[in-house]
Amino acid sequence: MLRALAGQAQGWASNLSNRGRRLSRSISDSVLRHEVMWINACQLWNATNANQNATLRTGTGPTSISQAATRITRRWFDNYVKRYDLPDPDGLPLQFNQLSAKFEAVKDTKHRHFGYWVTLSTLERGKRIRVPVEPHAYFAAAGGIVAKTLTLRTKDGALYLDIVRDVPTERWHRPGVPLLALDLGLRNFLASSEGDIRGENFIDTLGRYDRQLQATTKGLQNAGIVRLTDCARYRRLAVRIRRYIKNNVQRWVRSLLQAHSPEEVILEKLNFVAENSGLGRRMNRLLRGFGQAVFKQCIKSWSELKEFKVTEVEAAYTSQMCSSCGFVHRANRKGNSFGCLSCGYLAHADVNAAKNQRGRSAAGAPTSTGSRHERWVSALREWLVRLRTGLLEASPGSTLHSRLVWRACTGIAVLMNEKRSAGKCGAARKVLQEFTLTLDRVSDACLYEKITWLVTTEAGSPALAVSTD
Template identity: 20%
Template sequence: GKARNPRRSAADIQITALPELKIARHWYAQIDSTVLQQNVKRLDTAYKNFFEGRGFPRFKNRSNFMSFTYVMGVKLKGNKIYLPKLGQMRFHNSRSIPDGFTIKACTVRKRQNCWYISLRIEDKSVPEYSAKLRRNNPKVIGCDLGITKLVHLSDGYQIENPKFATNKKAKRTLKIRQRRVSRKVKGSKNRKKAAIRVGRFHQKIGNKRQSHQWKVANKIVSRNVDVIALEDLNISRMMRRCKVTTDKKAGRFLRNGQSRKKGLNRSISDAGWGELILKIEYLAVKQGKITIKINPKHSSQECRNCGHIDKSNRDGEKFMCVECGYHEHADIGAAKTIRDRVLTIVRGPGRETWC
């Protein structure tokens, strides 16, 4: 049977001790109780991630504690919002809440230029929706993500990669502003002002990237297809540091290629593949289309004519099979291979693939 006194988690123990903490430290009474409870749960989640091998929790102080969450007591009326313990204040209502939805949580975030509010809403009367194939022979388009070009589609269309953070002008601007921060006295107001300028520049780059990704996702999803084939990428693993190599006799560190990989990691981070895939999946569900992730292993090294797999088949953006001499654009060929792998899942094995 069930245990009568189940073991409580560390978060539950700390939450029950909050009333005593408010008595000992009277300024805690000025903070809403749900905000304090959510902060304790954040800490508990951070340590769970640490014990599961996902990195050590980062200490939060006044300068880097940027958000807090309300679970109840938030009220909206027009362009005014009421936050417990803070009172009523005006805000820019960028997206009105539809009728029938209730507010489940409200997160307040501080950015470089102002404060932002994000609401989590729920309507239990709305049924769960899952997209389904509308016909027996669905149209499939394959997407190959890259750095030179952001997306290569299996129909031959290519989408440019603006490189918002890694272009020459952005790198130079960022270098100058970071240098200005390092030359200021630590703890001074001028150093904080210079750091804010660096943060605003990063925010500007992030806003540009977000806007561009929504446009790219709309271009892909709005095509006349039923299924969108995407790469199942492990981006965090792709951006890992190279293994350290040492000389066994001398004990010195040897070159492991990390200095070259650092530039590649920055380009991958700037491309924002993970966020782009999430946006494509979101828009596809809204339009009743299906997205399927497939393993992209050897997709750009496999010959589409004879099936031979070899690293030497590819030279940059050129593909030429060393076995049969078949040639085409390497990344577009990879997008076609991804599309064909999804076709075998959707249509079943033994069907013809597209050319």
């Protein structure tokens, strides 16, 4: 019970820290913002100014904490405590082991009216409580052995008995793909590197729920209800949204995994909520918290059951990169369609992103490679190296050689045209000039001349427009 209470307190403090970061970002004064951020990092929300400065002297941070920063955090902390309940030890679950509880199937008892029975010991000798348990189709079909520890908890005034089965792990019954990459999104929930799409137009359904959620919230706020969870209608709507997300996430994940029986699953670092999703703040928070937790738990459960490996890769530029040639440009993707401006490769945008994830995992790419600009520079270098490798392998004057040179000219022209129009061509020019130094003047003469001419050509010239087309 102490561990459970400590977990409640840690969760409550974590939520408070997250809201404290939002509070600090809303302060325009940089000095005051730094002080509030430090107070939040040290979790000294309700401490006096003297205690905050005493803690400051033992660590690194601002030179001193002002009275204004202390007043802001203490007032904000008081309002938070009034609005959100403190951890409640009365709601802790009770755990029973095999000495104080017994789980039996109906065939092992003399009572025949229910599928299972649980016998719980009490403090009085000989007076036990028999609790009937209705059978559940999923629980009965799961197999395995029932664990010897039972948990009794309360929720919304009702009693729940949590019973766990220890299910033995087993491999897939048939051989499948060695690597299966899954791309997570809102427009289409899941796309695989094998070309599958699950949860098409997922955001449309979320949008309908979001409109209902916003209308309900607005009505309750106009009625003067501050705590929305006090309204039964709001709670029912939130439960319906969670049930929709959970049921469909589990169904879609199960469908893809059973269809391909992977030995390893590749995921990008999850970011379930897009900035331009058009969904409200409450729906975004629900997706970011509940939706990601359901997806992660589902993948984890399947990996433990089927013993496949789960790997996360860096997600930067996977939706803008061509899985065929490696060219990166934001104009490659338009909605669900992907068309490479360099090589002309066409595919579903989410499937193309999943293939890029699979390629990064197969190449052993690190999960983090620095800032976003550094990742873009790395992607541009990789594209140029792939082009040069293909040119060296192709016969000079052949159709393949001419096509590769055309791809290089088209891609570089599009890239330089975009960077010049945005006034950010310095980094691209530097990478291209460094690449030309690695070229051989004899074997790579054509590519060297084209890159040098395209880098030095001014934007908007007729020759550049022809190359772009």
